[in-house]
Amino acid sequence: MKRTILLAIAALAMLSCNTDKKQSINEESPKMLVLYYSQTGATRTVANELQAQLGADIEEIVATQPYDGDFQATIQRCQQEKAEGILPEIKPIEADLSQYDVIFLGYPVWFGTYAPPVETFINSADLSGKTIVTFCTFGSGGLKTSTANLKAAQPDANVIEGYGVRNARMAAVPTEVENFLKLNKYIEGEGFVPEYSEAAELTDADKERYEAACGDYPMLHATPTAVATAENDDTCYYLYTAEENGQTLQVKVQQSKAEGSTPEFTEVIR
Numbered sequence: 347m348k349r350t351i352l353l354a355i356a357a358l359a360m361l362s363c364n365t366d367k368k369q370s371i372n373e374e375s376p377k378m379l380v381l382y383y384s385q386t387g388a389t390r391t392v393a394n395e396l397q398a399q400l401g402a403d404i405e406e407i408v409a410t411q412p413y414d415g416d417f418q419a420t421i422q423r424c425q426q427e428k429a430e431g432i433l434p435e436i437k438p439i440e441a442d443l444s445q446y447d448v449i450f451l452g453y454p455v456w457f458g459t460y461a462p463p464v465e466t467f468i469n470s471a472d473l474s475g476k477t478i479v480t481f482c483t484f485g486s487g488g489l490k491t492s493t494a495n496l497k498a499a500q501p502d503a504n505v506i507e508g509y510g511v512r513n514a515r516m517a518a519v520p521t522e523v524e525n526f527l528k529l530n531k532y533i534e535g536e537g538f539v540p541e542y543s544e545a546a547e548l549t550d551a552d553k554e555r556y557e558a559a560c561g562d563y564p565m566l567h568a569t570p571t572a573v574a575t576a577e578n579d580d581t582c583y584y585l586y587t588a589e590e591n592g593q594t595l596q597v598k599v600q601q602s603k604a605e606g607s608t609p610e611f612t613e614v615i616r
């Protein structure tokens with residue numbers, strides 16, 4: 347088990363673009379910390395699942411003045427903080443970060459990237475030489491952009507794009523976290539990644555499936571133009587190309603093969 351994790355970390359480190367980065371991996375037993383911020387509990391659910399499956403330590407990033415649970419109030423406070431050029435204070439992190447080789451860093455996506463309390467943490471911590479695996483929850487997406495922003499903010503860390511999930515799909519978290527950890531060799535077992543076909547023209551059934559999955563989500567106003575497909579024994583996966591305000595998006599939908607199941611909107615890749 348430990349050997350598998352070490353191999354995974356070594357492989358990920360080698361894949362990293364910055365080959366001159368120094369990994370401070372404890373060869374005997376890499377220490378892992380799950381560190382996360384969560385306002386309304388979705389990211390906490392993922393953090394707890396990661397902690398349980400990895401047997402890692404865990405700590406929550408806490409804003410000194412908590413954000414109000416109300417969506418509109420949170421937006422207003424963020425806008426005001428942005429206008430004033432300030433970031434929220436956070437309580438000191440209790441974990442000694444120098445003791446950890448791998449940090450799973452989790453956050454809700456706010457305005458397309460990690461929520462401000464996580465930005466405060468990132469701006470104040472030295473993560474050089476560490477492997478940082480991102481994870482996040484979102485209404486529609488943001489794993490890719492937030493991970494890219496973290497890479498830019500901590501260029502001497504080995505930042506790995508991790509796991510993201512829509513907050514409407516929390517029931518899928520245990521299985522998907524397990525798959526993610528297996529796929530990246532953090533735990534033993536075979537992970538699955540859909541291998542999509544070439545994108546093809548939409549049939550009426552493809553259009554109906556997209557509408558059934560995404561039609562209710564108020565923040566997505568994209569029109570699908572093509573779809574690529576993949577499947578395994580249990581599930582069919584659909585990667586739609588879609589146009590929204592002159593932008594091309596990739597929208598993921600999946601549907602269980604179990605009888606009576608309905609298509610699920612899983613992510614906009616951004």
Ligand SMILES: Cc1cc2nc3c(=O)[nH]c(=O)nc-3n(C[C@H](O)[C@H](O)[C@H](O)COP(=O)(O)O)c2cc1C
Nearest residue numbers: 384385386387388389454456457458485486487513
């Ligand atoms: C201020 C604010 C901004 C948000 N911005 C985005 C966004 O840009 N994209 C998105 O997909 N979801 C966005 N969301 C939705 C959150 O990412 C989502 O509700 C998340 O799962 C909350 O995680 P938590 O329960 O751990 O706080 C936003 C939510 C808030 C409160």
